[in-house]
Amino acid sequence: MSQPTLDVELATLVATSAEAVRAGVEALPGPRSSRLAALHADPATELPRLATAIRGYADAVIAPYWPRMRALLEREVLLGAQRMATDGVHGLLNHLNQFVRLEAETLTVEHVTLAGSVQLDGRGLLLVPSVFIGARVWSNFDSPGQPVLRFPARAVGTLWERDPTPHGRGLARVLGRTRAALLHELAVPTSTLELAGRCGLATGTVSQHLGALREAGLVGAHRVGRFVLYARTTAAEVLIAASGAGAT
Incomplete structure (x- = not known):
């Protein structure tokens, strides 16, 4: 099943009926701002402007992430x-x-x-x-x-992290930076493809490192439909906690 794109969603927004727009504005609590008043008065003009503003915001703020x-x-x-x-x-x-x-x-x-x-x-x-x-x-x-x-x-906080091992440099010296970074990313179950994208690595490279981490008992895997998700084991959690405590 294909997912709706922003273009499709914005086209749907622009096509919203005037009656629906006015009903939505009227249902909002509190005083009506000048922009909301304009939207209520003339949806046909203001909806395309709103769509343009959303597109500009998405391109500037959301698209990079x-x-x-x-x-x-x-x-x-x-x-x-x-x-x-x-x-x-x-x-x-x-x-x-x-x-x-x-x-x-x-x-x-x-x-x-x-x-x-x-x-x-x-x-x-x-x-x-x-x-x-x-x-x-x-x-x-x-x-x-x-x-x-x-x-x-x-795991929303992981979206904004820039250093994959901010408190695990000691762990990186033991396991290597790549494997330490992979363990850091596996706070929640994750696929090989996603790990590759997040860490900037080839999928084959990720697979090799995950294999080594599995052999060491630090990573487990389970299949969900056609996906295989990897996650840290309890042993890895203990190791990461110890490394973080000693890296302050």
Whole structure:
């Protein structure tokens, strides 16, 4: 299944009906800014301007990091699918986030400012991992369209790290910088292809180093569908913790 591109999403935004735009603006709390007032008054003119602004922002701010963001988000989806396959819907939702829990047929989502209950009425629920929403969750269950629950993806902090072994230089001297960097990246299950992209290495090189780390008992592997994901073992966690403690 192909994923929607930003161009497709922006085209959909521009094609939004004036009635839907005005209803969305009117539902927003608080005073209406001049830009929101303009959008409410003339959606046909303001929506293309909004799309242009979003495109410019995405090109300048998100595009340089998008490959890493996409890899992290795709991994989150993959791990969620594995959880659901092994533990069912309850297992998936009850491990999604600390502010989400499913008991019997009731899904409880803790918000800071929202309260109330909504019947999904068989509309389903779209789960969307995000790298932009902090530690909490966001939902729009009461809109006419598809109910959506956005939740923070795990290991978001790794997106912005520049030194792959900031506190593990001692470990790098023992294992070598490449293998230490790979262990650092394996805080969450990761594929060979993603590791190669994140570390700037050829996939064959990554595979060789992972093989050596597996033989040493520092990395384990498991298959999820057509993917093989690698993760640190308990022995690796102990080694990394000791190295970090001694590198201050």
